[in-house]
Amino acid sequence: CCLSFSLSIPDPQLREALMQLEASMQTGGQMVLTDAEQRLDALLFKMKQEEMKGEDFPPAMHFFRARHLINNSPIFSLLQKMPKGGALHIHDFSMVAVEWLVKNATYRPNCYMCSTDNRSIRFIFSSQWPKALPHCSPWVLLENLRAKMVNTTELDVSIMGNLTLFTYEDPESVYPSQDVVWDRFEQAFLAVWGLVTYAPVFRDYYYEGLTQFYKDNIMYLELRALLPEIYELDGSTHDIRWTLKTYQDVTKQFTAEHPDFFGARVIFTVHRGVNLTRMVEVVKEAIQLQSDLPDIMAGFDLVGREDSGRPLWYFREALSLPVKKGVTLPFFFHAGETDLEGSDVDQNLLDAILFNTTRIGHGFALLRHPVAKSMSRKRGVAVEVCPISNQVLKLVKDLRNHPAAVLMSENHPVVISSDDPAMFGSSGLSHDFYEAFVGFGGTSSHLGSLKELAMNSIRYSSLTPKQKEKALALWQKKWEKFVSENVF
């Protein structure tokens, strides 16, 4: 009797061991830290405790309200300086802060604007006066409009507001539901479209995007890109191969000018609203591009709101083509960006894995799918976690409840990304790293977690093993510099 009784008083050593075991299971939990790293970690721990004392805890707030708090946080400054590795889930036309689009793109000659019936705007560059758009006001030439104004600030601010979801108003009132926020998201996207698909802007926009990510201490990018037909001033257009080629050229130029930037690759994306016939065509195009330009082309994905689009299984014929033809087309599917449990769309997670996806975009619903979750872990299919995106698009309010907090407590393969930073008013990856570091892990996550997240972004990239080795070595050098410069 007495043995079993005495076993029931918790043994402090066993308790300590179990706590240690749990701590070691998390992302970065088995990372061995150098002396300098340990000192930086102690500093970080103090900062985090300070941060959690405050009345307003940023990860519990909507990012639009929390941004100025985060921007003033010493943890955030440190995260900005930290080499974060690669950004693996970024969309083509939301790379660059909208200030640049307004101040640079819309100030170029021949830029026309009209206002749509549903309070959005559209742009076009044209050497001739463009034909009127349906459901849009008559075009105005922006240089004429601005010439008549004493002060163009108000106009510029109003244009800017149309190109992003970010607002200083109460985000809960402005975006009361998922439907509203997705609708505004798509409108902002269409507003940006006419600017960024104009060839000269297109090149510069991408170059500026690389610059902004580089400045945020990101060394590598995998860009989900729609590869649209890019237009010139005379209305002529380039084909999709030209677009991909341009990405390759600009990347080469940027990398040549910034030798410590590792590069970028493109994941060709198509909207999930297309029908099966079109999808078959697109997959064939993708296969061709993959075989013609394998250096820049990383693979294929579908985009657009999962809840209102067609599930992956609907496209199974198209998505089986590469395997049937015996050719390579890596997939990087968005899946489980939903809270409609048990619906057709909710099967995307499992189907993404069955179609051998390389990574999962979002995977917000993964915890509710134990089979898909265990397959993702066993096969090393990393989840691309975009905390701010999920919050702004209203999947979760308090980021401490984000499912990735659980994934990270088990060291499930994850990377942190920012999805559409310009749309959400975030920059590079630092804001999302802040939410993940401070919000997901509470005081349990530490410098080892950050280190592992950064390394994951190279480990789970589409690079070849040899390239990964090179990229990791480059990152390691940056990391050591970062640690030595920030430890006192």
Next chain:
Amino acid sequence: CCLSFSLSIPDPQLREALMQLEASMQTGGQMVLTDAEQRLDALLFKMKQEEMKGEDFPPAMHFFRARHLINNSPIFSLLQKMPKGGALHIHDFSMVAVEWLVKNATYRPNCYMCSTDNRSIRFIFSSQWPKALPHCSPWVLLENLRAKMVNTTELDVSIMGNLTLFTYEDPESVYPSQDVVWDRFEQAFLAVWGLVTYAPVFRDYYYEGLTQFYKDNIMYLELRALLPEIYELDGSTHDIRWTLKTYQDVTKQFTAEHPDFFGARVIFTVHRGVNLTRMVEVVKEAIQLQSDLPDIMAGFDLVGREDSGRPLWYFREALSLPVKKGVTLPFFFHAGETDLEGSDVDQNLLDAILFNTTRIGHGFALLRHPVAKSMSRKRGVAVEVCPISNQVLKLVKDLRNHPAAVLMSENHPVVISSDDPAMFGSSGLSHDFYEAFVGFGGTSSHLGSLKELAMNSIRYSSLTPKQKEKALALWQKKWEKFVSENVF
């Protein structure tokens, strides 16, 4: 080459098998349903699809806003009629809808009321004019006050509003933070206190509580009770044993009058704000009561907000007493009702398990503690899930993100309870069952899930194996009647 390629096209049969596997892993996933149950399940599935089509999805809304929608839901009517088994996590002074307190208790003679500095109220019954309370207005005798009024409705409504958190105003504005809502929670609790600790009200309140749960088709109760000293009109008080004995007497009376009600047991609770010396005393008292009145006494627990109280480990000396003395005192600890990950309080989950807790109250943070989670599963330590409580106390906004959705997808041992139904404006267990059934599982959960949840509430109760067998047989009869009456 070709074999491995052909393996990569998802096999529809494998896909189907994996989906089935996942479905079978959830709570109730392996329940075999009779023909009648299958027909009821089909009906439920249709109802749920209807429910998910609506513009407002109740589990995504604050319960205070969603209540009228839920009350009109056909799923809710069915859940009210469904025999739900036992309610295992209910607090003593929040059992009875506040209407009863106002309409019954405050209309009794000798009822005095005062208004506190911080916009709450206090009550006392007394044969003489009571002594003034600090920070409270002079006492008024309610019968005098009401006698002077033409219409007492407004007064009654205002009293009611002070006894509950429920409000028709915007809950986000009224309760902007966890601190505010916990403060109002404690004030409402103190307002109720003077009413329910008056001996005649105390008996009737508990009897009324059993009645309300019985009407909600609950057949068994485990009540977390503070066992305060109950007072009489002359100011004399009864000891804690009298209070426990009274629970036993009223339970016996109620069960005699309602032979299909199985009974109730009491979990003695103490506020976690006490110091160690006091805790040692209380645990000794609990041991004594457990040995003297083992039929009514189920065990011991600590209550009050975890985040501001002392962690279990602080009380380890007191909590080790039963084992050291070689006596039985089952624990039913609240633990992990927090989002302060990595704090001392966040260790309560592990410590509760190390102290051999029989169940875990809330366990909201369990997913972030893989070691504690796996111990809870292996040892069959069920989690008492209280969805509405967690939402009102601001741990989670959209109940689809509640961690129990994940626990249920893995058939982790869980029971559904309502914590403080009167405080939250819910009744019995039906509102919480609605949130769990519609919110957690989406369309994946089904009648088998409900059946398993009801059976869990007996399986994981504090009853002896023999009693459980008897209770399950009684429940089974009720269940069959319910199915046959609701299937067409």
